[in-house]
Amino acid sequence: MITFLFFLPFLLGFVVIGVYGERKIAAFIQNRLGPMEVGPKGILQTIADLLKMLQKEDILPKAADGKLFLAAPLVIFAAVFAGYAVLPLTEGVAGAGVAAGLFFLLAIVSLDVLGILMAGWGSNNKFALFGAMRSVAQIISYEVPLGLSILGVVMISQTLDLQEMTINQGILTAQPIYLFGIKSLGLEVGHIGGFLSWNVVQSPILIVSFVIFFIAGLAEANRTPFDLPESESELIGGYHTEYSGFRWGLFMLAEYGMMLLISFLGAILFFGGWNTPLPNIGTLALADWTTGLWWGGFWLIGKAMVLIFVMMWVRWTYPRLRVDQLMDLSWKYLTPIAVIVLFICGVWRLWMI
Amino acid sequence: MRSVEALDDMSTYARNIGQAIKTLSEGLKLTFKYLLQARKSREPIGVEDPNYFKKEEGTVTLQYPYEAIPVPDTGRYRLHNEIDDCIVCDKCAKVCPVDCIDIEPIKSAEEIGKTSDGTPKRLYAAKFDIDMAKCCFCGLCTTVCPTECLTMTKVYDFSEYDVRDHNYVFAEMTPLEILTKQKAYEEHQAKKEAEKAKTSSVSKPVTRPEAKVTETTAPSEATPVKPKFRPKPMTKKPTVSDEQQKTGEGAEKPVKAEETESTSPAKPKPKFRPKPTIKQASTSDEKKESNEIPKPKPVFKPKPMIKRKPKDE
Amino acid sequence: MTPIDVAFFFFLIVTGLAGIGILLTRNVIHAAMLLVIVLLGVAGLYVLFRAEFAAVVQVLIYAGGIVVLIAFGVMLTNRPENGKLMTGNHLVLPALLVSSGLFYYLVQGIQLLDPIATQQVAKLPEDQVEYIGAAFMTDYIVAFELIAFILLVVLVGAAYLAKHHSRL
Ligand code: SF4
Ligand code: SF4
Numbered sequence: 001m002i003t004f005l006f007f008l009p010f011l012l013g014f015v016v017i018g019v020y021g022e023r024k025i026a027a028f029i030q031n032r033l034g035p036m037e038v039g040p041k042g043i044l045q046t047i048a049d050l051l052k053m054l055q056k057e058d059i060l061p062k063a064a065d066g067k068l069f070l071a072a073p074l075v076i077f078a079a080v081f082a083g084y085a086v087l088p089l090t091e092g093v094a095g096a097g098v099a100a101g102l103f104f105l106l107a108i109v110s111l112d113v114l115g116i117l118m119a120g121w122g123s124n125n126k127f128a129l130f131g132a133m134r135s136v137a138q139i140i141s142y143e144v145p146l147g148l149s150i151l152g153v154v155m156i157s158q159t160l161d162l163q164e165m166t167i168n169q170g171i172l173t174a175q176p177i178y179l180f181g182i183k184s185l186g187l188e189v190g191h192i193g194g195f196l197s198w199n200v201v202q203s204p205i206l207i208v209s210f211v212i213f214f215i216a217g218l219a220e221a222n223r224t225p226f227d228l229p230e231s232e233s234e235l236i237g238g239y240h241t242e243y244s245g246f247r248w249g250l251f252m253l254a255e256y257g258m259m260l261l262i263s264f265l266g267a268i269l270f271f272g273g274w275n276t277p278l279p280n281i282g283t284l285a286l287a288d289w290t291t292g293l294w295w296g297g298f299w300l301i302g303k304a305m306v307l308i309f310v311m312m313w314v315r316w317t318y319p320r321l322r323v324d325q326l327m328d329l330s331w332k333y334l335t336p337i338a339v340i341v342l343f344i345c346g347v348w349r350l351w352m353i
Numbered sequence: 354m355r356s357v358e359a360l361d362d363m364s365t366y367a368r369n370i371g372q373a374i375k376t377l378s379e380g381l382k383l384t385f386k387y388l389l390q391a392r393k394s395r396e397p398i399g400v401e402d403p404n405y406f407k408k409e410e411g412t413v414t415l416q417y418p419y420e421a422i423p424v425p426d427t428g429r430y431r432l433h434n435e436i437d438d439c440i441v442c443d444k445c446a447k448v449c450p451v452d453c454i455d456i457e458p459i460k461s462a463e464e465i466g467k468t469s470d471g472t473p474k475r476l477y478a479a480k481f482d483i484d485m486a487k488c489c490f491c492g493l494c495t496t497v498c499p500t501e502c503l504t505m506t507k508v509y510d511f512s513e514y515d516v517r518d519h520n521y522v523f524a525e526m527t528p529l530e531i532l533t534k535q536k537a538y539e540e541h542q543a544k545k546e547a548e549k550a551k552t553s554s555v556s557k558p559v560t561r562p563e564a565k566v567t568e569t570t571a572p573s574e575a576t577p578v579k580p581k582f583r584p585k586p587m588t589k590k591p592t593v594s595d596e597q598q599k600t601g602e603g604a605e606k607p608v609k610a611e612e613t614e615s616t617s618p619a620k621p622k623p624k625f626r627p628k629p630t631i632k633q634a635s636t637s638d639e640k641k642e643s644n645e646i647p648k649p650k651p652v653f654k655p656k657p658m659i660k661r662k663p664k665d666e
Numbered sequence: 667m668t669p670i671d672v673a674f675f676f677f678l679i680v681t682g683l684a685g686i687g688i689l690l691t692r693n694v695i696h697a698a699m700l701l702v703i704v705l706l707g708v709a710g711l712y713v714l715f716r717a718e719f720a721a722v723v724q725v726l727i728y729a730g731g732i733v734v735l736i737a738f739g740v741m742l743t744n745r746p747e748n749g750k751l752m753t754g755n756h757l758v759l760p761a762l763l764v765s766s767g768l769f770y771y772l773v774q775g776i777q778l779l780d781p782i783a784t785q786q787v788a789k790l791p792e793d794q795v796e797y798i799g800a801a802f803m804t805d806y807i808v809a810f811e812l813i814a815f816i817l818l819v820v821l822v823g824a825a826y827l828a829k830h831h832s833r834l
């Protein structure tokens with residue numbers, strides 16, 4: 001419940017800042033200045049846009065399937081937001097203590113496909129339908145490598161509970177943590193903590209996993225190299241072509257919510273969640289000093305923001321893929337590699353740790 | 354055979370992956386470089402600045418209303434008319450290829466003042482509108498302006514919400530003034546008419562006869578002023594005044610001449626009016642005659658030249 | 667009524683209503699979406715019965731997978747002029763017979779198994795995931811492998827069907 005009360009306003013605030021950040025990053029990469037007019041350096045621009053958006057008319061196209069059309073944005077947003085229920089925010093503050101938390105997250109987030117289908121079909125518009133079909137094909141395809149890469153982490157950490165997984169990546173863990181997960185090196189780093197106990201360091205093969213996870217996550221969130229479902233230049237916005245005002249805002253909210261969720265998940269699975277990156281060095285107990293209730297939230301959000309930045313950076317670097325390239329990437333490259341990595345993770349777990 | 358193909362496929366596969374990683378990281382590096390460069394920003398320097406073409410890094414946006422690249426002093430944008438210096442000769446209106454200058458003159462019985470370069474003014478500008486929405490910024494009007502009162506300024510940002518606001522009004526007369534001036538001139542005309550009728554000798558001077566008077570009073574120098582526009586009179590052609598003959602060279606010559614002579618009031622016109630020799634000649638003639646014969650200034654009212662004399666008297 | 671009971675009846679009613687809705691609506695897409703509600707309601711019931719893992723799987727596989735496939739299939743078919751895809755109710759009698767027969771055996775089965783199931787649930791350990799995983803790999807290994815094998819065959823078959831036949 002606490003996390004719910006935290007994440008809802010946090011998500012709204014994040015969208016405001018995220019949109020601004022995105023526009024600024026895009027502008028800087030393209031040698032522009034971005035929004036500069038509203039407020040100092042344009043920081044109030046998103047709020048102004050938001051106010052404008054909320055005043056827009058909520059249009060229901062005559063030929064649309066009313067029920068589906070109206071429900072779709074709510075379904076999408078609810079599906080994405082439900083994913084936040086199981087995120088551990090900081091030490092001792094986690095959402096629903098579902099043992100199968102990670103699994104639940106994947107399941108509930110996959111429901112967002114339904115919302116997209118409803119929007120696409122309900123709009124009774126060929127662009128919307130095209131967008132929805134592309135989106136579904138894409139999300140279902142990328143769920144495979146996404147799931148497989150996550151599975152590797154689950155194998156290494158031996159749990160599906162995100163909070164437990166996080167604890168095992170820091171100085172608070174009860175288990176011994178060996179450097180690079182290699183027991184025979186005999187270097188126990190559990191008490192040193194910091195980045196040395198993160199999953200990617202505990203088991204370096206997870207770096208590959210992370211890259212796959214990140215790419216698939218971009219695709220799940222319909223972010224740019226994979227934004228075929230919305231591609232403005234071909235589909236005029238895809239499945240949300242017909243939406244306006246607040247309902248369109250919900251799509252936007254869901255997209256940024258998905259981005260943030262993927263970033264949180266990436267931080268938790270691979271980069272130690274709310275654990276500090278600073279290790280204890282001799283008497284300099286940086287890790288002990290920077291671990292705590294508030295520090296935890298700070299580190300988690302900080303890590304997520306770094307990943308968000310990378311997502312934006314990627315978005316403004318690469319062009320959009322073609323549909324066949326998209327499918328090639330998922331099925332011919334990411335999936336086989338993810339399977340191999342999964343296998344290596346299993347072996348690693350059995351022999352090294 | 355098969356296995357070789359499979360091996361080939363495998364190596365292509367591996368190469369694809371390697372290439373993807375290389376090119377993708379290359380791309381990220383490039384955009385990150387730009388991201389860092391965005392700390393620098395372009396300054397509003399003009400094209401004269403030696404660094405103008407050297408700014409290769411950083412954001413290129415100029416926040417226009419707040420910063421702007423300086424316009425060279427020779428910028429040719431919005432027109433401005435210094436109405437006090439305008440002699441309402443109508444040349445600009447005539448030359449304008451798009452007819453965007455609209456002038457309505459009112460004649461006056463006597464000289465109404467001098468421009469800052471000493472040219473006497475004999476017409477009131479009841480209306481002097483330039484429709485900048487039509488203007489094609491060719492600059493012809495500024496070249497022909499005898500008093501250089503019509504100039505192009507550096508102001509280039511004068512967009513308006515209503516296209517009618519692009520009509521710039523330079524005339525400064527109030528409706529009341531216009532009315533009184535018109536009336537005054539009519540009265541003057543009427544008086545003249547009456548006088549004429551009395552004397553009966555005089556024909557009626559259609560246009561502005563008075564102007565002559567002033568000039569004439571002044572020594573002959575006055576003449577240089579009018580040259581360009583009154584082409585018609587050539588017929589007369591009597592003696593050409595000394596200065597005048599150079600005809601072609603026009604510009605500086607006249608000026609000099611004026612200066613020398615100019616002890617008297619009338620200032621020589623601006624240099625640029627080089628026009629055809631002919632005219633000058635004509636002017637000179639007029640001048641000659643001027644003592645007796647009134648010369649018709651304005652281009653537009655050609656008819657009257659003949660009988661100026663009476664009036665003067 | 668405890669909160670658990672309230673939740674139970676809530677899920678029950680939602681699931682039931684949505685199920686009836688599927689029968690009554692003639693719009694295929696609406697039926698598919700109602701099916702999602704049914705599946706989610708059942709997942710909710712699973713959670714109430716402490717079968718969280720089964721609930722999650724239910725959502726992941728059925729709601730997130732199967733229904734999407736159904737809807738996807740519907741969307742790939744041609745859309746009629748008025749934009750609505752309709753079905754009719756055919757073969758009402760045979761369907762009624764089959765479903766009531768199934769229902770009868772289901773009720774019988776549940777009554778038969780109820781005592782055993784109650785015992786089993788009481789014995790369930792906290793960590794279901796581990797328990798299920800271990801059970802798959804020991805007691806139910808044959809079934810598990812068989813399913814895995816069938817899925818593999820399906821995968822290969824799908825890959826074959828998707829291949830460009832001109833290149834064969
Ligand atoms: S610049 Fe050219 S178009 Fe504009 S008013 Fe002068 S003569 Fe006319
Ligand atoms: S050419 Fe110059 S002096 Fe003549 S009317 Fe135009 S602005 Fe006035």
